[in-house]
Amino acid sequence: MGVRKDAAVANERGSRARHRMSQPSEPDEELMRALYREHAGPLLAYVLRLVAGDRQRAEDVVQETLIRAWKNAGQLNRATGSVRPWLVTVARRIVIDGHRSRQARPQEVDPSPLEVIPAEDEIDKALWLMTLSDALDDLTPAHREVLVETYFKGRTVNEAAEALGIPSGTVRSRVFYALRSMKLALEERGVTA
Secondary structure (H helix, E strand, O other): OHHHHHHHHHHHHHHHHHHHHHOOOOOOHHHHHHHHHHHHHHHHHHHHHHOOOOHHHHHHHHHHHHHHHHHOHHHHHHOOOOOHHHHHHHHHHHHHHHHHHHHHOOOOOOOHHHHHOOOOOHHHHHHHHHHHHHHHHOOOHHHHHHHHHHHHOOOOHHHHHHHHOOOHHHHHHHHHHHHHHHHHHHHHOOOOO
16 A cells, blocks of 8 residues: 555656646645655654654654655656655654764753752852951961961860960960950951851
């Protein structure tokens, strides 16, 4: 039955080709309708297997195949026998070309998950360090050095006392007053705890 349908399409092509010679600028709508009626369904089933069941993509491939058939109607009119092998070959090549073009470009990624992940803002960090450094400059040298030893170098009170050559009680006292002064200096700069 498929061969008879192809023969009917070929007969329509022949009569349309004669009609087209008399009116060369008019598109061959009957040929397209016949091609669609006879080949769109089987072609869609074939292409669906090629594109792993992606129906939208398969429909796009079938549409592009039929458009190419319409653009090459003269070549199809000269062909003898079934048109389906030509359509299948064109559809397969369109799928292959689409696959190759997707492989050639980087995969597109949806940026929305990245917006949810908190990222450290380097500008905020730089501003914080500038503010902290500026506030440290307001401290006395004795207060600054005990904070540097204990908080920034991570030393214990006894280790800081040994490094600075002062008693550990003095280090504790200076850390207490240095932190009070630091809190005031940061509040003056708009930083609140």
